[in-house]
Amino acid sequence: MSIPPNFLSSLTCQHPKVVMERFLDKSPKSKGVAVWVWRSEVAPVDLYCYLGARFGPPNGPQNFFRNDDSDNLIHWEWVLDFPGGMVHILGMTFRTELWLVGDLQLNEADSAALATAIKADFAVHGPRMSTIRKSLERWIEFANPYHRLRRAVEKLLADLKGLGLQPETEELPDITDPANAQIPQREELLARYSKGLGLCFGVRSMLPVMAEAYVNFLLFALMRPELKADDRLRENVLRQPIDVRIKSLHINCSGFAKAIDYASVECKAYHRLVNERNDLLHGNVVLEKLRFSEVFFNGKVPVFKEYRSMWERSVGVDIKAVGLRELFDEVATVNAVIAYLGTCMVPEIKAQIDLMAEKRDLGWNQDTGRIGIFFPDHLVDMLVVHGTSSSSLTGDA
Numbered sequence: 001m002s003i004p005p006n007f008l009s010s011l012t013c014q015h016p017k018v019v020m021e022r023f024l025d026k027s028p029k030s031k032g033v034a035v036w037v038w039r040s041e042v043a044p045v046d047l048y049c050y051l052g053a054r055f056g057p058p059n060g061p062q063n064f065f066r067n068d069d070s071d072n073l074i075h076w077e078w079v080l081d082f083p084g085g086m087v088h089i090l091g092m093t094f095r096t097e098l099w100l101v102g103d104l105q106l107n108e109a110d111s112a113a114l115a116t117a118i119k120a121d122f123a124v125h126g127p128r129m130s131t132i133r134k135s136l137e138r139w140i141e142f143a144n145p146y147h148r149l150r151r152a153v154e155k156l157l158a159d160l161k162g163l164g165l166q167p168e169t170e171e172l173p174d175i176t177d178p179a180n181a182q183i184p185q186r187e188e189l190l191a192r193y194s195k196g197l198g199l200c201f202g203v204r205s206m207l208p209v210m211a212e213a214y215v216n217f218l219l220f221a222l223m224r225p226e227l228k229a230d231d232r233l234r235e236n237v238l239r240q241p242i243d244v245r246i247k248s249l250h251i252n253c254s255g256f257a258k259a260i261d262y263a264s265v266e267c268k269a270y271h272r273l274v275n276e277r278n279d280l281l282h283g284n285v286v287l288e289k290l291r292f293s294e295v296f297f298n299g300k301v302p303v304f305k306e307y308r309s310m311w312e313r314s315v316g317v318d319i320k321a322v323g324l325r326e327l328f329d330e331v332a333t334v335n336a337v338i339a340y341l342g343t344c345m346v347p348e349i350k351a352q353i354d355l356m357a358e359k360r361d362l363g364w365n366q367d368t369g370r371i372g373i374f375f376p377d378h379l380v381d382m383l384v385v386h387g388t389s390s391s392s393l394t395g396d397a
Contacts, residue, residue, distance in 0.1 A: 003110040008117045011080040011087070013055035016063075019079045023061045031085060034106045038096040041115035045133070047096060050118060051078050051089065053128035060088060070374045073382045094381055139363040139372060146213040147360045153206055157331065160199040163192050167319050171311035193315045197322045204323055204330060208277040211270060211334045212242050214357070218341070219245065221353060221371055222253035228369065243271060249341065255349030266340035269333045276323075276330075292317050 004010070038047075051058070060077025076091040085102020098114075100106060122129060172186060219237060227233045237245070237252050243262060250256035261267065293313070296303040308316075319325065342350050356362060356371060363372040 003104065003106060003114060007082060008114065008121060010082045011055075012082075013059055013078065013080055016059040016061075019059050020061055020064070031101050031103060034100045034104065036098040036100070036106075036108075036111040036114075038098065038111070038115065039094075041112065042096070042118055044091055044096055045136070046122070046129075047089070047118070048076065048091060049129040049132045049136075050122060050125060052132045053125040054121075055080065060090070062090065071376050073380060092382070093375075093379075137365060138367065139365050139374070141361055141363050141374065144217070144357070144360055144362050146210070146217045146357055149206060149210040149213050151360070153203055153210055153331075156199050156203045156206075160196055160203070160327075163196045163199075165193060165196045165324070167193075167316075167324060171309065172314070190315065193318075197315075197318050197324060200322050200324045200327050204327060205277060207330050207334045208242075208270070208274045211337055214338050214341070215242065215245050215249070217357060218249060218253060218353065221356065222255045222349070224252060224254055225369070227252055242274065246341070250344065255346050255353075256344050257346045258344050260341070260344055264340060266333075266337045270337040273330055273333050292320060 042050075055078060058076045058078050060079040062074040062077035066072040066074065074090050074092055078089045080087050080089070082102070085100065085104065087101070088097075088099040090097045090099070098111075170189065172189070216238070223234065223237065227237060237248075240248070246267065247260055247262045250259045262271075293308060294305045296305065323330075342354070345353065356373065359373050360377065361375065363374050364370070365372065
């Protein structure tokens with residue numbers, strides 16, 4: 001039979017001990033199982049509050065199997081009885097699953113009908129649902145900009161290293177040399193350097209921003225409460241030039257054991273890097289950085305001061321302009337200034353910042369200003385295959 005009209009009102013909740021005894025009972029059972037998947041049919045937080053308001057705390061066995069943290073495949077479960085069977089309601093990361101056990105012939109229309117009936121029943125249990133909702137901490141998940149930039153830089157650097165560029169030893173063959181009459185790898189060489197120089201330009205443009213993102217992350221996590229609570233003061237801090245933001249970190253933030261010395265080797269090197277990036281990114285015409293040759297003219301006749309090879313006048317010019325040879329020194333500069341800022345922090349605070357900085361996804365509690373780490377770096381989902389003793393797990397790093 002299909003789901004009866006009074007199905008929702010007939011649901012009852014047993015004590016967890018009774019539910020667990022059933023779960024551990026391995027005697028043969030002949031009842032069928034149907035699985036419904038809800039994503040937007042009923043908002044998970046609404047469903048959680050509704051079930052809690054009507055039936056009390058979750059009573060399913062998965063509540064006992066879960067770890068006491070947020071890293072679980074199934075976060076909560078209610079097991080509810082109806083005449084002739086029971087329904088497991090499982091709250092997961094990507095969906096809510098309802099496992100209906102009993103002699104029922106069900107279809108998707110029944111699933112939609114039950115979702116509609118539950119939402120209609122909210123009005124009956126509204127006050128209690130509101131009380132439960134207010135007891136929940138509200139957190140906002142957000143993507144960590146510093147982590148995103150660092151991961152992007154690391155990926156581009158790995159791609160660049162994979163090209164195996166060796167500008168000190170590689171060059172285009174000299175066509176005046178009889179041994180080089182055939183140039184079979186010319187196009188491959190030029191294509192490899194074209195890609196590598198594009199990657200280099202991207203990384204050099206991002207490196208100063210990566211350090212700036214780290215500074216902004218420190219301000220977000222550690223800014224003094226009196227500054228964070230005032231919109232004007234907070235915006236004033238965040239809109240300062242990067243050198244001012246760095247110099248005043250120990251003033252505007254809690255958790256610093258000593259002042260930032262912007263005259264330190266690390267900060268001075270970073271300041272030079274920022275200026276270099278500005279010329280690169282904004283296309284500033286700075287002749288001393290862009291010049292590569294001199295040539296005289298007698299009318300329209302060029303007279304070269306010195307001859308340069310085809311490699312030097314093509315790929316060599318781009319290598320110098322893009323700064324391929326300076327790239328890895330600049331990576332070291334950014335890592336050094338980030339490490340230096342860490343030495344100015346209280347060790348306990350630095351350990352917390354290090355942990356959060358390495359996470360892509362973070363949480364923020366707007367009411368308390370706390371930052372949290374909710375879930376692991378990998379994503380895992382689970383599909384239970386009914387009628388077998390195994391389950392299928394899929395992971396996505």
